Amino acid sequence: MVQQEKPTIAVLGGTGNEGSGLALRWAQAGYRVIIGSRNAEKAVRVCAELNDVLGRAALTWQDNPMAAQAADIIVLTVPYAAARATADEVRGSLGGKILIDATVPLVPPKVARVQLPEGGSAVAQMQAHLGADVRVVAAFQNVSAHHLRDLAHEVECDVLVCGDDIDARDTVIGLARAIGLRAYHAGPICNAAAAEALTSVLIAINSRYKISGAGIRITGFEADPHAREQ
Secondary structure (H helix, E strand, O other), rough: OOOOOOOEEEEEOOOOHHHHHHHHHHHHHOOOEEEEEEOHHHHHHHHHHHHHHHOOOOOEEEOOOHHHHHEEEEEEOOHHHHHHHHHHOHHHHHOOEEEEOOOOOOOOOOOOOOOOOOOOHHHHHHHHHHHHEEEEEEOOOOOOOOHOOOOOOOOOOEEEEOOOHHHHHHHHHHHHHHOOOOOOOOOOHHHHHHHHHHHHHHHHHHHHHOOOOOOOOOOOOOOOOOOHOO
16 A cells, blocks of 8 residues: 655644644654744744754744645644734635644633633634635644643643534544544534633633643543544
8 A cells, every 4th residue: 555645734833832842743743844933033943942852854944825835734823813814824825725723712811711702713713714715623722732842741632623624624633643642523613612612721720720731531432532433
């Protein structure tokens, strides 16, 4: 059997905690990963740090439009306030592609309080804004950024994957599994509201119990939740 070539992944907001952690994990798993950023100096520094962790030059960087153009899959990990502007900046390169949106509508300073936008979901708003030609998938909202950057640490958090395109959800589940995470089909894009809201709940738990990596687990499955689908 001919092995399929891994897709190229662009992580927009890849200099931030969540984005750089995901980028590092995918690069370790053998994907070509491009850090997308508006800040060249910061992008150079973060790429150097991540490549140093891996011991090889696995990650590169480009500005957001170039990164999105070069990638097969785009991951949006910028803060909620910058999400739509960033998507519009690369919109010309999104047609027919999967956009993984990890946006959480946190409203500082009360980030431990659920504050969903009008319509109920930031990612559902993004799908409506970009149109059906872009396959938007919500994922990774509840994963600890701190633990992602520590390759020696198992990330004890399952991933809820929401989207209107089932094949796109399958692809994202595969990307999650490639970095050691369990991921689940969690329904259409409107269900992303649940994952977005859970992030504020987990922040509140972290604060109350003085921990840094509260996560979620889905019970009722065998060790591999996709074994029954093979």
